[in-house]
Amino acid sequence: MPNIKTNIFLVGPMGAGKSTTGRVLARRLGLDFVDSDTEIEARTGADIPLIFEIEGEAGFRQREEAMIDELSQREGIVLATGGGAILSPANRRRLGARGFVVYLETSVEQQLERTQHDRNRPLLQTDDREARLRRLLEERAPLYRETADLVVPTSGETPRRVVGRIIRALEDKAAL
Numbered sequence: 001m002p003n004i005k006t007n008i009f010l011v012g013p014m015g016a017g018k019s020t021t022g023r024v025l026a027r028r029l030g031l032d033f034v035d036s037d038t039e040i041e042a043r044t045g046a047d048i049p050l051i052f053e054i055e056g057e058a059g060f061r062q063r064e065e066a067m068i069d070e071l072s073q074r075e076g077i078v079l080a081t082g083g084g085a086i087l088s089p090a091n092r093r094r095l096g097a098r099g100f101v102v103y104l105e106t107s108v109e110q111q112l113e114r115t116q117h118d119r120n121r122p123l124l125q126t127d128d129r130e131a132r133l134r135r136l137l138e139e140r141a142p143l144y145r146e147t148a149d150l151v152v153p154t155s156g157e158t159p160r161r162v163v164g165r166i167i168r169a170l171e172d173k174a175a176l
Helices: 018-029 036-044 048-071 089-098 108-115 129-147 159-175
Strands: 007-011 032-035 077-080 099-105 150-153
Touching: 007 018, 007 089, 018 032, 018 077, 018 159, 032 036, 036 048, 036 077, 048 077, 048 089, 089 099, 089 129, 099 129, 099 159, 108 129, 150 159
Parallel strands: 007 077, 007 099, 032 077, 099 150
Antiparallel strands: none
């Protein structure tokens, strides 16, 4: 097991497995796991859809940027970010400077499957979820790639296999 002295930040679209993978990775590495969306909900006492309804996406993104600034300054964490966190240039800069960024890449088909029963995602409250996911991925994929130190495909993979790939990459990085 590598001796991790850095933070690991997971980025990627909704349904890529950031939270599930993050929990497994943190446990394997003996780090704390934090989910930025969960932290926002805990601090505000409101769920993400309600924040979107009251403050709009812009208001939510401001909260998200402040939360990621705070969380990314911690030591020894695995942080699962929200799918749109990389829209902020400040978030991309901070994540890149403060830890090892892993882009969990997934297909729109996998996203549809993993989010089909989820009603807690404001951006998917639309009649054509597939078209919305394709548009979001087209807009965000270049930003995920630009920010990432490592890209790991997750479609058809178990969280354990994804975590294994991340750990091997960290071991290779530590050997340099």
